[in-house]
Amino acid sequence: MWLNLKLNRNNFEIQLLTHFTMCEQKLFLSSRFYLSLFFLFITLSCSKDDSLESENEELLGDPNYTEGRFSDHLSCDIIAVPTGVGLSSYYTKYINCSGIPVIGSAAVPDEALLMANETTEFMLNGLGNVKAQLIKDGNYIALYPEGSNITDLPELFEATNGNTGAYTWLGSGENDLRAMASDVASLLCYPNGPVGHVFVHEMAHMMHIGGYRLIDGSFESEIGSIYNQSIGSGKWNNTYASTNRAELLAEAVTIYYGVNWIGPEGGDGFRNEVGTRAQLQAYDPALYGFINSHFNTNTNLPGCREPVISGVNASCPATVTDIDGNVYEVINIGPMCWLKENLNTTRYRDGTPILYLPTEEEWQNTSSGAWSSAGNDPNNDVIYGKLYNGYALTNTSKICPEGWRVPTFQELQDLVNYIGGDHTSFNLKATTLWNSSPYPGTDMYGFSALPAGDRNPEGITGGLGNWAIFGSQTYSNEGYYGKSIFNDNVFIFNFNESKNKGTSCRCIKE
Numbered sequence: 001m002w003l004n005l006k007l008n009r010n011n012f013e014i015q016l017l018t019h020f021t022m023c024e025q026k027l028f029l030s031s032r033f034y035l036s037l038f039f040l041f042i043t044l045s046c047s048k049d050d051s052l053e054s055e056n057e058e059l060l061g062d063p064n065y066t067e068g069r070f071s072d073h074l075s076c077d078i079i080a081v082p083t084g085v086g087l088s089s090y091y092t093k094y095i096n097c098s099g100i101p102v103i104g105s106a107a108v109p110d111e112a113l114l115m116a117n118e119t120t121e122f123m124l125n126g127l128g129n130v131k132a133q134l135i136k137d138g139n140y141i142a143l144y145p146e147g148s149n150i151t152d153l154p155e156l157f158e159a160t161n162g163n164t165g166a167y168t169w170l171g172s173g174e175n176d177l178r179a180m181a182s183d184v185a186s187l188l189c190y191p192n193g194p195v196g197h198v199f200v201h202e203m204a205h206m207m208h209i210g211g212y213r214l215i216d217g218s219f220e221s222e223i224g225s226i227y228n229q230s231i232g233s234g235k236w237n238n239t240y241a242s243t244n245r246a247e248l249l250a251e252a253v254t255i256y257y258g259v260n261w262i263g264p265e266g267g268d269g270f271r272n273e274v275g276t277r278a279q280l281q282a283y284d285p286a287l288y289g290f291i292n293s294h295f296n297t298n299t300n301l302p303g304c305r306e307p308v309i310s311g312v313n314a315s316c317p318a319t320v321t322d323i324d325g326n327v328y329e330v331i332n333i334g335p336m337c338w339l340k341e342n343l344n345t346t347r348y349r350d351g352t353p354i355l356y357l358p359t360e361e362e363w364q365n366t367s368s369g370a371w372s373s374a375g376n377d378p379n380n381d382v383i384y385g386k387l388y389n390g391y392a393l394t395n396t397s398k399i400c401p402e403g404w405r406v407p408t409f410q411e412l413q414d415l416v417n418y419i420g421g422d423h424t425s426f427n428l429k430a431t432t433l434w435n436s437s438p439y440p441g442t443d444m445y446g447f448s449a450l451p452a453g454d455r456n457p458e459g460i461t462g463g464l465g466n467w468a469i470f471g472s473q474t475y476s477n478e479g480y481y482g483k484s485i486f487n488d489n490v491f492i493f494n495f496n497e498s499k500n501k502g503t504s505c506r507c508i509k510e
Contacts (some may be wrong), residue, residue: 008240008323016351058241063135066132068097068135068137068138069138069140070140071135076096077095078094078095079093079094080093080104081094082094087250091142092105093106095114095169096117100120101118101140102141103140104121104142108184109184113129116141116187118302119303120203121300122300122301122302125510127295130207130215133211134206137210142155142180143183143184144182144183146185146190146242150164151180153181155168155177156170163415164198165182165201166180166181166202166231167179167202167205168352178365180203182202183198186198188304189304189305189413197259197303200257201240204248204249207368208223208249220245225247226297226403227244227248238269238272238307239272251282251293252291254277256272256291257299258275258277258307258308259300259308261422262308271421273421275417277299279310296447306417314334314337314509318330322400323347324344324347330342330509331418332437333445334414336415336508338508338509339404339508341385341502342384342386343385343388343399344386344509345386348369348397348399349397349399349400350404354396354399355370356371357370357371358373361459361503362459364458366391366500368391369395369397370389370391371387371504374386374387374453375453375461375464376455380464383450385450385452387461388505390471390498390500391499392473392480393406393474399505404508407473407506407508409472409494416492417442418445423491423492424441425485425486425491426490428441429485433450433465435465437464437487437488439490440487447487447506449468451467452469452504453467453468454469454503457501460501463502467485470482470505471501471503471505477501480499481500
C-alpha cells in the first residue's frame, strides 16, 4: 500500500497503493476522531503496582472488554456470518477469536480462515492498545480464494486484478470501511501464489494506519523521520520499501518476522538481500529499533513458511541409511536437516521395488513410480544418485529412509530462503562437477547440489554437468513442483511439469 497524506483544515487524503502493484487507492477520512472511554476497575494501593498496568493492557486487548462492531459476535469456530453486522451476503464464513473477524466466501478453505485468525492473534499479542483501537473501529479481514481477484470482493478496495492485498480506512461513521483484504494462495503457501507474505504485510498496514496512527501521536513523525534518513542515506534503493514510509514499515515488518521474499544484492525493484531480523538490524538499525519497540518480538510466526531466523539450528544425525543400505551424509541448514547427497534407492521404504525404466518408450508411457540414471548411464549413480519421476516422489509408499520424506515445494522454498534467496543459486551448488559457469558454486551451506540433469517426460535425459533439478511431493492436476538450478543463471527457478519428468531428490528429516 502506498501512503501519501495531504493535510488541510478540514480533512486529509490518503492515497493507497496495494501490495506489489502501482494502482493508487484514494481514501478520504474526516479529521474528527471520536474519543473512546474504557472503564477498568482498578484496585487502589499506597504504592504503584506494575502488575495492574500489565493486567489493564491485557484487558484493553480482550474483545470481551472492548466494545466494537463485532464485539457481540465472538467465535473461535468457523460459523455463518452473523446477521446485523453489516457484512455483504457474499461472505458465508466467519471466525472471530480476537474481536477482529476473518471472513470469506464459500470458496475460501476453512484452513485459510483458521490460519488468518491465528496469525492475527500472533501479530497483536501484547499490543492491547492497538488491538483495542482496531476492535473499537470495527476492523475486519476479508480473504479471497485461489483463482479469484481482490476486485471480486464486494468492498470498494479500488484495486486492480493484479493486486494481492489492501488495507482501507475510510470514513468516520460507525459502519464505514475499516478492512483488510488478503489472498488465500500466499497464506497457505500455494506454489503458484504471490511471493512474500501478503497477509503479514497488510497486517502491518492495519496496525499502522488503523491502530498506531490513531493512538500514538508521535508514530507518524517517527516513521517518517526514519524513512527520510534511510532513503537519504541510500538504503532500500531499487526496492518496494522505498515507495514511502508506510511501505517501508510493512516490508520491514515482514523481514522482521522472517517471511519476506529475499531479492538480490542491490535490489530487483521489489526486494533486496535483507531477509532476517539480524540482517535488518545491521542494515537499518533505526528502522529495526522502531519495529522492535512497537511490534511483539516473538519469532514463531504461525503458518506454512519456515521463518528465516539467524542462528537457528536443528539436531541432525551425521548420516542416514536407506533400505538398500546406501549411507548418506546429512547437512543442517537453519531448522532443517537435509541429505547432503542425492537419493539413490531402488526401493520404497516398505521394500517395494521402484520400476527401472531405461528406454524412452517405457519412461514416457508409465503412470507408476520409476527411476533412471543421470545421462541414462547406471555408472553415474554412485556420484549423482538416481532420477525419480513424479509418481515415485508422490507415492504414499514413501521413497525416503525411515524418519525422512520427500520435501514439499514450500520446504524447498524454505531451503532457498535460508541460503540467501532465489537469486543465490551459487550458494547451493557444489564446487565441483559443474561445467564452466559465470556463477560458480560456493557451496556456502554445504548442500552440494550436483548437476545430475533430468529426464524429460519423453524419456530423453539431458543437462548432466549443466543443471540440477529437485522434485517435491507437492503436485497439482498439471503435474508436480520442484526447483531448478542452471549453470548459466544465478536464479533458482520453480517448475510444475508432468509426473513423467525425472529429477533428483533430496530428503528432509521429518
